[in-house]
Amino acid sequence: MKIALYDHAKLYREHREEIDIAIARVLESGQFIWGQEVPAFEKEFANWVGARHAVSVGSGTAALTTALRALGIGPGDEVITVANTDLAGSAAIRAAGASVVWVDIDPETRCIDTAACEAAITPRTRALLPVDLYGHPADVIEMRRIADRHGLALVEDACIALGAEIDGRRVGSLADVTCFSFAPGKHLGAYGAAGACTTQDAALAERIRKLMSDGQARVRRYGPKSNVVGQHHEMEGYNQQMDEMQAAILRAKLPHLDETLAVRRAQADRYTERLAGLADLPAEKTGYRHAWRNYVIELDRRDALAAHLFTQGIGCNGLYSPPLHLQPVYSGLGYVLGSLPRTERSGSRLLGLPLGPHLSLHQIDMVAEEVRAGLS
Ligand SMILES: Cc1ncc(COP(=O)(O)O)c(C=O)c1O
Numbered sequence: 001m002k003i004a005l006y007d008h009a010k011l012y013r014e015h016r017e018e019i020d021i022a023i024a025r026v027l028e029s030g031q032f033i034w035g036q037e038v039p040a041f042e043k044e045f046a047n048w049v050g051a052r053h054a055v056s057v058g059s060g061t062a063a064l065t066t067a068l069r070a071l072g073i074g075p076g077d078e079v080i081t082v083a084n085t086d087l088a089g090s091a092a093i094r095a096a097g098a099s100v101v102w103v104d105i106d107p108e109t110r111c112i113d114t115a116a117c118e119a120a121i122t123p124r125t126r127a128l129l130p131v132d133l134y135g136h137p138a139d140v141i142e143m144r145r146i147a148d149r150h151g152l153a154l155v156e157d158a159c160i161a162l163g164a165e166i167d168g169r170r171v172g173s174l175a176d177v178t179c180f181s182f183a184p185g186k187h188l189g190a191y192g193a194a195g196a197c198t199t200q201d202a203a204l205a206e207r208i209r210k211l212m213s214d215g216q217a218r219v220r221r222y223g224p225k226s227n228v229v230g231q232h233h234e235m236e237g238y239n240q241q242m243d244e245m246q247a248a249i250l251r252a253k254l255p256h257l258d259e260t261l262a263v264r265r266a267q268a269d270r271y272t273e274r275l276a277g278l279a280d281l282p283a284e285k286t287g288y289r290h291a292w293r294n295y296v297i298e299l300d301r302r303d304a305l306a307a308h309l310f311t312q313g314i315g316c317n318g319l320y321s322p323p324l325h326l327q328p329v330y331s332g333l334g335y336v337l338g339s340l341p342r343t344e345r346s347g348s349r350l351l352g353l354p355l356g357p358h359l360s361l362h363q364i365d366m367v368a369e370e371v372r373a374g375l376s
Pocket of ligand 1: 059060061062085086088089131157159160180181182183193194195
């Protein structure tokens, strides 16, 4: 690919010294789990996001799964979310034993339609799970109001929206739990799978922490600095903690996050300027700050344009399409083509263009030129 969607090796080379120091620090310590890097990262990350507590976990998927379980979501419950997203949220709902209820989207932001969400609430509804699509926050303020009105938990999937803001406040402190992913291609990319939950609630943070370490409180882990001789499992859980290596790498990268968010914004602005009139372009609603994980356009001739870009050596992707309710795995849940018309229309027309700190503005211009050529 001439212009790829990702180039992790290039980004490593740009910060090689700091990353190598972080990795060596962990290797020299001999402490690959249960060390000091994870708690230090959690403090630094919570501080950056503006949340009281951050709990690191093994992936964004683990963040969602653990958050729902920590909130007590289980069999017989319903959780309302959207279908134009990663499998992780819906799979987490079902892994908890609950039922997934998909509702349609606001076509402008492609996030959950708050009116459709409230209309879908039943006596069995226990939680709402909005997703900040492509980096634009869902209307979490209104979702909070709806959740409070109906006594429901609110879990925000911000796996692709780190750094996004609503009314000047970074996502991460508005929902009961906000879930983040540090998969390599995300805003803050680890060198493997990693994620985090943030919350304002200390007891909830502690429950998540225990759940993701096989039901054990972190401080009770036995070892030379502890008086605990054996295990102390207070509940069943998962082995889903972040490892020390990923935490050290993320600590080295976190100080550069603001800088990379600014690069993403400049690239998105450039696309918006160059692509005006060629396709439906992504919007940033007043009061919101988009984190620009993806620049996703919509157009009728999506497949032809994607084919053109591929032949020109330009990476592009159709995330997340087809939507989950039309995926084979969920064919038995009663949703059909036509169940979520706005979600389906977006899914059939969307195309993600390359964007990220591995690219230059000149390369963004080249992509924009090829989009123009492909549509002429
Ligand atoms: C919106 C969304 N939620 C959740 C996830 C899952 O995150 P992870 O890959 O870290 O498990 C992803 C991954 O891309 C995502 O895009």
